[in-house]
Amino acid sequence: MTQTFIQTFILLSLVTDPFGNVPLFVAALSKVHKTRRWKVVVRECLIAYVVLLLFMFFGRHLLSAMQLSEISLRIGGSVILFLIAMRMVFPQPGGLFGDDGSDGEPFIVPLAIPAIAGPSALATVLLFSSDTKMEVMVHIGALTAVALVWLAVFLSAERLQKVLGPRVMTAFERLMGLILTAAAVEMFMAGVRDFLKSL
Template identity: 80%
Template sequence: MTQTFIQTFILLFLVTDPFGNVPLFVSAMAQVPKQRRWKIVVRECAIAFFVLLLFMFFGRHLLAAMQLSQISLRIGGSVILFLIAMRMVFPQPGGMFGDNGKGGEPFIVPLAIPAIAGPSALATVLLFSSNTTTEIVIHVGALVAVALVWLAVFLPAERLQEKLGPQVMAAFERLMGLILSAMAVEMFLAGIREFIKSL
């Protein structure tokens, strides 16, 4: 049970990539008054949390409605995770999600979606659809724990970026990308094994 919680927590931490999103949060709120920034951070994290929670609970019904199997979602999700991991290891000029522009107060886009609750995170929580109460509690608990990490990282985002510096932040993001790529490959192989068993 503990191992499952830790694995779920690590996977959610990697796909939401809080440290990698620090520069995006800092730049998106550059024009926002300082006294409002913490409120925006809490709001965006709450929106991302509830979106992921919604996908976690209704993911199985969504799959059934779209006539998708768990196997195809696992393989497709692994490909998305791998592409995100590659962008973390080899950064693009526009960042992981492209150039989002500046100015005004951010609302939902780009901070809640897709920075935190992006395609890889949504695909990942869809895989957490469970039948047992124990697994549901573990997955929700891991999501709550990760949401607390978001707040711990994004609330002091400006100070964190200043103290660690861009080089350390970039190195940390590349390390997370490397770990995420290995997890994506493992998820892909698991999907292939399930597909072969279903033949």
């Protein structure tokens, strides 16, 4: 159980990439008054948490309604993870999710979705759908722990960027991208193995 919790925690930490999203949060909140920034951070983290929780609980029902198998979701999710990881290792203009050019206080987009609860995170929590109560509780616990990490990181985002500097932040993001690449490949191979067994 502890191993499952740790594995889920690490995977969710990688796919939501809080440290890699620090520059995005700093930029998005730069035009928000300082007294409101913490409220916006808490709100966006809460929205992302609820969205991921809903996908975790109703993942299998969604798959059934769309007539998708868990194997196809695993392989498709691994491809998305791999693409996100490539953009982390080899940054592109506009960041991981592009720049919508909007001004003012951010609401849901781009911070809650897709910065935190992006396609890779949604695909990952869909795979956590489980029949046993114990596994469900472990996954919810891991998601809650990761949400607390988001809060801690994003509430101190400006300080982190100033203390560590842009080079260290970039290096850390690329390291996270490298680890996520390996996780994506592992997920892809597991999907292919399951597919071959089903033939």
